[in-house]
Amino acid sequence: MKKYVPKCLKLVRNASITSFLIFVVGFVLFLFGGLNIEIPLLLTFFGGGFGILFVAVYFAAKSRVFIIGEEKIVIPRGANINDNLSFSKTSLKKSDICYVERTFFKGDKIISEDTYFYTVKLKGGTKVTFPLYEYGKKAEEEIFCFLKDCVS
Numbered sequence: 108m109k110k111y112v113p114k115c116l117k118l119v120r121n122a123s124i125t126s127f128l129i130f131v132v133g134f135v136l137f138l139f140g141g142l143n144i145e146i147p148l149l150l151t152f153f154g155g156g157f158g159i160l161f162v163a164v165y166f167a168a169k170s171r172v173f174i175i176g177e178e179k180i181v182i183p184r185g186a187n188i189n190d191n192l193s194f195s196k197t198s199l200k201k202s203d204i205c206y207v208e209r210t211f212f213k214g215d216k217i218i219s220e221d222t223y224f225y226t227v228k229l230k231g232g233t234k235v236t237f238p239l240y241e242y243g244k245k246a247e248e249e250i251f252c253f254l255k256d257c258v259s
Contacts, residue, residue: 123161130154
């Protein structure tokens with residue numbers, strides 16, 4: 108079993124830890140700092156606020172794991188199944204895959220970059236379309252090669 112996690116996971120984890128440390132430093136300075144309380148309050152509020160934000164983003168990113176198992180593939184939420192957005196994880200049997208296609212979409216370079224969308228067609232006629240940009244170029248190529256090998 109191989110798991111692919113989003114590239115941003117380490118960055119968001121480090122931002123969460125940093126925010127927590129800023130919160131702790133601000134709180135300690137607030138308790139033992141003396142009469143000047145503006146900076147400790149500022150550190151406490153910003154560290155706590157950003158800490159809550161980054162922890163929420165961390166857990167959201169951690170739930171976006173792409174799993175390749177022995178018998179099945181688990182695609183995270185957000186895949187299009189027959190042009191309907193799925194809000195839950197999608198599980199595909201490797202033996203049901205009969206066609207894999209990669210389609211290039213040009214980004215506007217302001218909000219979105221150039222990316223590929225992958226379409227997997229199953230034996231029952233179901234089409235599942237999903238992006239893989241969040242896992243990195245190397246992982247994207249590994250997953251695509253694996254999906255092509257399932258067809259052969």
